[in-house]
Amino acid sequence: MLLTSRRLRAALLATASATLVAATLPAVAPGPLGIGDPLFPYLGNPGYDVLSYDIAFTYRGDNTKPLDAVTKIDARATRRMDRINLDFTHSAVRSVEVDGARAEFVTAGEDLVVTPRKAVEAGSPVRVTVTHTSDPTGGKGGWVPTTDGLVMANQANAAHRVFPSNDHPADKAVFTFRVTVPSKLTAVANGLPVAKTRRGATTTWTYRTRHPMATELAQVSIGDSAVVHREGPRGLPVRDVVPVADRAKLEPWLAKTPGQLEWLERQVGRYPFETYGLLIAGAQTGFELETQTLSLFERSLFTRPEYPEWYVDSLMVHELAHQWFGDSVSPRTWSDLWLNEGHASWYEALYAQEHADKPLDQRMREAYRLSDGWRAAGGPPAAPKKPTAGEQLSLFRPVVYDGSALVLYALRQEIGAGEFRRLERDWVRDHRDGTASTADFTRLASDIAGxxxxxxxxxxxxxxxxxxxxxxxxxxxAAPKQGGKPE
Known part of the structure; x- marks a missing residue:
């Protein structure tokens, strides 16, 4: 499908002497690779498994200027590699080292192709250190400028606009972030704080995750922020990051999180990470985002009077539910996205029914009425159409939200509420900190249903x-009109 040059070489080797072919074939030029995701074929890279990222950013107070950065990637080779492909674009690479030795590099498409001094053998550990910039301009995901700094929004395929990586949820790793900012600002990232060091006019904030994370869920917030602490179930640290000027105004919303955590734990089991909280940013993104342990929200969601309280509550629960469905249990491919968004929409709707008298049956009946139109426009839930070129967010169509929650409703109708509840709890327990596919879900459902x-x-x-x-x-x-919209 994608590895054209390598497959050509394999075909030639199959029809001629290995010695003759190796002697006569020209050297294969560096090119972009990928793991063959049906929706993002050049995303991710074969040949290695990332174990950890250690990423240092230096921000000088201007969110229109590139940050200086160093990304260290510790990985294990899954096959012999003469070259190492990383996903990275939109910024400048200054140098690359492999296991401490300078390495050659070129860019090819949205890949950084690194040639170490000697091949990396299968099974061996390897460290790749990239010194680079990280450009917050240009849109299309990655860094998002805010009124007082920056936040990240990397879904679905934009983490490699921020740092070199194996940018696919199939390869999760633990992360360390070291963020140096002017001392008047606050930096927060996924996981828990492990150090804070002031040097002159700057402060370096260090955070580390305890659980593996997909690159698309990485989050770094830089701004004039207040960090508000409270406790969740069993003493879980809950920390929210909000603009300093809005701390008092937002407190009634922040205070809801422990209760929402308790409600979701009653549905699907213990919260899967070391901390949780809301990151409320002065940015107009048009979406909220389940970045791991620190969900990103637009400030306007909580300040615009036209949004009723029940609606905001349900969106808070939607992003919180993703910590189980999508973050702890990540999709094996992007075609498995329905497992993320369908479940988050399901618990959003269930919470609205229990807490705001918004009947689930009524919402699902309306989704059913619109479902054929959604399928025509976006494809069926587990086989979505590709996003529009250059517009990765076009993947997030109604069919993967309520169109996929509708599948879960039908499943509950089919197997019964008790078995459905068992399925949900077993799913997040069995695949915690891992990746899973649609086939894994359907197999487990059949096992539980008997x-x-x-x-x-x-x-x-x-x-x-x-x-x-x-x-x-x-x-x-309703039958869809031409173009996929329902009558």
């Missing part, structure tokens, strides 16, 4: 039209 559900899932996850809803034969889905 019968083969492959026909059910084939229709609901891959069908062009929406199957009949178990228990609701009267529900109808």
């Amino acid at each position: 019968r083969d559900l492959s026909g059910f899932f084939q229709a609901w996850l891959y069908g062009a039209t929406t199957p009949p809803m178990p228990g609701h034969p009267d529900w109808k889905s």
